[in-house]
Amino acid sequence: MRGGPPGGHGGSSPREIAVGGVGIGWRPQIDLTIERLSAAVDFVEIVAENVHPGHVPATLAALRERGVPVIPHGVSLSLGGTDSLDRSKLARLAGLAARFEPPLVSEHVAFCRAGGVEAGHLLPVPRTRAALDVVVANVREAQAALPVPLAVENIAALISWPEDEMTEAQFLGELVERTGVSLLLDVASLHTARVNFGADPVVALEALPLERVAYVHVAGGVLREGVWHDTHAHPVAPQILDILAAFADRARRRGPALPGVLLERDDAYPSDAEMAAELTVIRDIVTSAGTGRVRA
Amino acid sequence: MSGREDLAARQAALVAALVAGAPPPPGVDADRVRAQSAALLRKRGRGLARTEPELAAALGREFGPAFAAYATGRPQVGGAAEDAAEFARYLLTSEHARDAEVRRAARHITLKRLLHRASRHRDAEHPPAPVPTGR
Numbered sequence: 498m499r500g501g502p503p504g505g506h507g508g509s510s511p512r513e514i515a516v517g518g519v520g521i522g523w524r525p526q527i528d529l530t531i532e533r534l535s536a537a538v539d540f541v542e543i544v545a546e547n548v549h550p551g552h553v554p555a556t557l558a559a560l561r562e563r564g565v566p567v568i569p570h571g572v573s574l575s576l577g578g579t580d581s582l583d584r585s586k587l588a589r590l591a592g593l594a595a596r597f598e599p600p601l602v603s604e605h606v607a608f609c610r611a612g613g614v615e616a617g618h619l620l621p622v623p624r625t626r627a628a629l630d631v632v633v634a635n636v637r638e639a640q641a642a643l644p645v646p647l648a649v650e651n652i653a654a655l656i657s658w659p660e661d662e663m664t665e666a667q668f669l670g671e672l673v674e675r676t677g678v679s680l681l682l683d684v685a686s687l688h689t690a691r692v693n694f695g696a697d698p699v700v701a702l703e704a705l706p707l708e709r710v711a712y713v714h715v716a717g718g719v720l721r722e723g724v725w726h727d728t729h730a731h732p733v734a735p736q737i738l739d740i741l742a743a744f745a746d747r748a749r750r751r752g753p754a755l756p757g758v759l760l761e762r763d764d765a766y767p768s769d770a771e772m773a774a775e776l777t778v779i780r781d782i783v784t785s786a787g788t789g790r791v792r793a
Numbered sequence: 794m795s796g797r798e799d800l801a802a803r804q805a806a807l808v809a810a811l812v813a814g815a816p817p818p819p820g821v822d823a824d825r826v827r828a829q830s831a832a833l834l835r836k837r838g839r840g841l842a843r844t845e846p847e848l849a850a851a852l853g854r855e856f857g858p859a860f861a862a863y864a865t866g867r868p869q870v871g872g873a874a875e876d877a878a879e880f881a882r883y884l885l886t887s888e889h890a891r892d893a894e895v896r897r898a899a900r901h902i903t904l905k906r907l908l909h910r911a912s913r914h915r916d917a918e919h920p921p922a923p924v925p926t927g928r
């Protein structure tokens with residue numbers, strides 16, 4: 498499974514496309530919904546902490562059996578933390594990679610614990626040189642332990658650090674350059690950064706190494722007292738779909754194939770029809786990218 | 794202090810502010826720390842309610858306040874099931890234990906946890922408790 502990106506694309510940089518089309522986050526609560534919508538689902542992602550390689554739910558095993566790519570996605574490795582990486586979490590990711598043979602696995606540029614205390618959430622790393630060194634070392638360690646390539650994701654943050662020395666795009670760009678890691682670009686996180694910190698998503702898209710984006714996340718959230726919460730429990734807001742369109746337009750300029758786009762939904766699950774409608778909107782944006790067609 | 798030690802201290806200070814009620818780290822917006830803390834509590838509560846829907850139903854509208862009173866300043870240890878067992882123990886010593894339904898659900902959870910611990914000793918292959926999905 499390891500190896501270079503699929504060939505045949507134009508452009509000067511190697512492309513990192515690992516999966517294409519439209520995907521959805523597989524959760525046990527919506528396994529039957531995903532089954533019913535399977536014609537509209539090109540790939541899925543699983544939360545690594547919640548699926549044991551030796552106890553794979555039947556509905557998930559059936560998807561894989563039919564050839565649907567299943568990407569393990571870790572949420573608690575703490576690649577941005579100064580504590581040493583939890584070997585059992587790394588082993589879980591590697592075990593899932595062996596079980597599902599995905600083109601890659603993914604995690605976050607974040608920390609989840611410090612001083613032995615769990616935060617229970619993904620927290621932003623100060624964007625300093627010292628922190629970048631820590632993330633680089635952790636990513637290299639993870640890469641060495643995994644049988645497939647790794648992609649890392651930009652998180653949705655509420656908090657920022659006064660010591661930040663770089664923009665998020667600069668930080669991620671350097672991380673990619675130093676480790677060869679791929680990116681999982683979350684466009685909902687770009688929207689979150691705009692609302693919560695005034696960071697322009699288009700400026701970020703211009704600065705990020707888009708040729709290194711392996712796939713994309715899109716998710717809904719909610720504005721509470723002027724702060725954007727990336728809940729994964731609300732419909733995807735139009736402003737987030739606009740960022741997806743802006744990304745897709747730029748990616749299309751590099752070649753015909755676009756990275757896959759995955760909808761994350763973790764709570765307050767909607768009806769099959771609503772879920773299908775969201776997937777259709779995402780697919781329309783991706784397929785109309787670069788054609789100059791204006792979205793309604 | 795080295796850059797790395799400095800970073801470790803800053804990260805530990807933020808986590809302490811978020812889950813253990815410590816003051817926000819210098820220079821970090823206190824309102825945002827409060828907002829993040831509240832979001833964490835909601836997320837943790839949702840995870841627990843999903844794991845133990847009967848306890849959540851028994852508490853009804855009291856779930857939110859009771860969970861907040863329990864969880865504030867008490868970091869989560871382990872997965873949602875362990876958190877639920879701790880919460881159940883807390884409830885049994887609180888005024889909520891006067892409600893028969895709550896008492897029954899809480900006792901059931903603590904008993905289930907004891908049995909689970911015992912079976913884990915026998916079955917090393919048992920998959921670890923799920924953690925809430927993260928962002």
Ligand SMILES: [Fe+2]
Pocket residue numbers: 650683714716761
């Ligand atoms: Fe995401």
